[in-house]
Amino acid sequence: MCRYGLDALLSVTLAPRCAACASVLDTPLAGPICPTCWSQVRAVSHPLCRVCGDALPSWRIISLPLELCPRCRRRRGAVDTARAAGQYEGSLRGILHAFKYEGRRGLAAPLAKMIRGAGGDLLGDADAVVPVPLHPWRRMRRGFNQSDELARRLGVPTLRALCRTRATPPQTGLSAGARRRNVRRAFMLSPFLSRAHAHRLIEGSIVVLIDDVRTTGATLEACAVTLKAAGAREVRALTVARATPPTSTALRLASTAARPAPARQEP
């Protein structure tokens, strides 16, 4: 009752707005996102490719019993299994933007809950979750690493095993190949772990990489290569969202169009 009254008072006097859609929040104490935005988050629809977790168009085109998408049938990388909780579009895009770029760290809890819902089976027998690191400068500017905020709310020990060897330019507007080149050899084992300690923790273990958005998967793949080189038995990946990689036409149009800088930064 008291909470209801306080919600109503805050809503009328301060009229705080939803950080994703800007509508006035009826229950501001429940968080910065309105119930409508949460309800509009679209999950990755089943059936899923059992490796990368992408939605498959229909059961008819799956190569039963493998249940793999065409890309995973052609090539397997260092990430053994990946899953995402939702599609990077609409309200989830707005929610993640508020989380990462507007410093709404309180959103880490509901977003981590989404990850647990989508990837509970990947976390069940995992030895550790490993957040994808930010470069120290970027982390300092943002004030936090969004992947770390998510990782430590998943109920599995968090192992900050990786660090960035260099500050890579944002992946925005890059093709899949350029994204891979951009992050190649960009990660190493954290210097805060001694070599012996790192190997003891990683060798023979099942680790789950955690990030906010997966687009082409290049960053997660580069991290997985480092963890596999350190002896990880299996590397899985969980993200809040799965973004559709930009088509070559879209990249060409984006590079030629003379337009002001986008208001929103992409993953």
Ligand SMILES: [Zn+2]
């Ligand atoms: Zn909203």
Ligand SMILES: [Zn+2]
């Ligand atoms: Zn796949």
